[in-house]
Structures are given as C-alpha cells and as structure tokens.
Amino acid sequence: MSKKEALLKAAENKVRLGGYSNFSFRELASEVGIKSASVHYHFPTKADLGAELAHQYTNSFLAALGEPNELKASGKNPINVYTQLFRSALVTDRKMCLCGLLGAESDSLPDKVRLEVKRFFNENLAWLAAAHLVNGDLNPTQSAIQTVSLLEGAMMISKTLDDNSYFELATQLT
Amino acid sequence: MSKKEALLKAAENKVRLGGYSNFSFRELASEVGIKSASVHYHFPTKADLGAELAHQYTNSFLAALGEPNELKASGKNPINVYTQLFRSALVTDRKMCLCGLLGAESDSLPDKVRLEVKRFFNENLAWLAAAHLVNGDLNPTQSAIQTVSLLEGAMMISKTLDDNSYFELATQLT
DNA sequence: TATAAATTACCTATCGGTAGGTAGGTAGTG
C-alpha cells in the first residue's frame, strides 16, 4: 500500500468516527510514518484530501454493490444486498457511513467535499430506485429514499446507543 | 435573554450546522458580546457546555411533543405530531437535529456529552413506543426505532442534497 | 540524470484553558 493510500485509509477511519474535523495532517502523517509537511505533496489542501476520500469511498461502495438487475438475475434481492453492505459497515468496521457523517455536517464542509458527498447520495438513490424497480415496486423513487433514510438513521442510532440490535430491529421486515 | 442563554443559543446554531467541533469559545463570546475567558465562568469546560446544550435540547424537544395519550385523546395522531416537529427543525430552522449530528460523531465526543445524546434517543424511543402503542400498533418497539431512524436519515439526506422534498417523500405514507 | 517523494525548518492563526484582578451588588452581623 502506497503512502497516499495509507493516508486515505487513516483519514477514513478518523472521519467515520468523528467527522471532517476529526483528522489532522499531523496525525495522519505520524500514523503512516512520514512528516506532516509531506502530506501536502499528495494532497495540496485538507479539502483536496477530504474530496478524494469521499470520491473513492463512493466508488468502492458502488463497486461492492454490483448491478441491481444482475443481482436479481442471480437470485438475490438487491435491497438485501444493499442492507447487508450497511450492516457490515456498522458491525465489522464498527463505524458510521463516511458520507452519512459528512452529510450531517454538510453545511460546514468545503465546497469540493460537499459536492462529493452529494454525489454519494445521488448515486445511491439512483441505484436503489433501480433495485426497487426490478423488485416490482410501484413507487421505486419513494422506496429508494425511504430505504437509504432508514439505514443511515438506524446506523446512527445504533452507534449512539452502542448497540447493533437497534439496526437489526429497524431493518427487520415484520 | 441572559448571556448564558445567548451562549447556548449561539452554540446550538453552530453545532447543528457542523457538529461539536464547529464552535469555539472565542466565536460564541464575540457573538454575545463578551470575552472568551468569561465563557468559562458559565461553563467550566467545552464539554460542560456541550452536555448542557444537549440536555436542554432534549428537554425542549420532549416538552414540545406533549404526551402521546393526551394527543390521541384530543384527536391527533402522535406520530404525525412527532414527524411535524422534525419537519419544522429542517424547514424552519434549516438545520440538522442537534442530537442526530452529535450521535453520528458519538465516538469522538467527551463522555458527558455522549451521555446526554444517548438520553435524547432513549427518551425519544420510549415516547415513540408509547405513541405507536396508543395507535394500536402490534410491534410498538420496532415501529419506534423505524420511525426515528427514517426521520433522522431523511433529515440528513435532505440537508446534504439541499432539497426538503426528499424529507417529504420519505415521510409520505403511500 | 531526471523525477518523485520526503525532509527540515519554519509561519501565522487559532484552540481550550488558566491566573489574577475588578466593579458592582447582596447578605449577614454588631
């Protein structure tokens, strides 16, 4: 893993625990074993780092999902696949969704970071609308926003109350 | 309004836009017309201020809700009342729920602040469970977590995408 | 030998917090 990748990984961990202001160049640098000034070689400003972080997070997230119609074709319910990705972020990583946290503090973010966070949700809503459509949902747009809202909210409350059973209860069908 | 009240009000605005680290004693002080050192007279530490802020926010929120059975008795659907309180926080204040934002960054909060945020959600879940119960819901505990998750999530996404129609769509029944 | 990557050595600004002081008011006591 290159230093640049290591910096992004370290930043992701920090941001997912405490938001955009929860990481500093000094901390990241010492974690990956370089000096803080050297971080500026890879990312001119903090906003550049934050924007690239959100961008790559979005890409990885979408890549991990696959395509709704292909999932359906292989016998899977795409909405369950989506839910499972959120669940593993919460249970395995024990952290918030990066863009969920950044989205909440949207108003105080640098423009280029906020733009990437918006892209995350626009792409997610499009994916979910397609997924609900292949499920035969009569109102896929509305279901999409309800699905992502429920998951982001349930994640946040489970983290706050430090108990993943809230997430399980929120995502249970009956 | 006393200086102390003014400080809390100023802090609430900042935190609801960008989280716990989005306010400083110096900013609050200059907004209310005192010196930053004087803020320590009212709140010994930043954590004390944050905790009192979350405590009062929770109390005001619960007070604004009233009692589920009394609402029902006066012909109102308590869940609609609850949803409306979230809606006005988003539409009128144009800001996130204080404890929604703080909850997302729970892991990086001082203990006494995190504790108050947990209280917010525990009290809200209790209120919602009672509300769903008087509505004849067969699974009031599950409905409670689903309701608050959906609302917090919808709020966050509407703020991120800067479009309140997402909140409306998410909270629409059909 | 060119380029990429990281270094040293700074800068300015701001952070939360502390020390010590003061003007003005209140409460208790002889």
Next chain:
DNA sequence: CACTACCTACCTACCGATAGGTAATTTATA
C-alpha cells in the same frame, strides 16, 4: 447604620498545544 464578607459577571494577559500551510532542500528511485 456601618462594616465585613462574599458573590456575580465580567476583564486583560497569557499559557502550551495544535491547526493548516509554505519554501527550500535532500534523498531515493527508475
């Protein structure tokens, strides 16, 4: 009433730490 003691609500001045960022230089690599 006069005096003492204390309190409230601020102030100025400063602390060490940390923030993001910059310029010039060195080291490593292809």
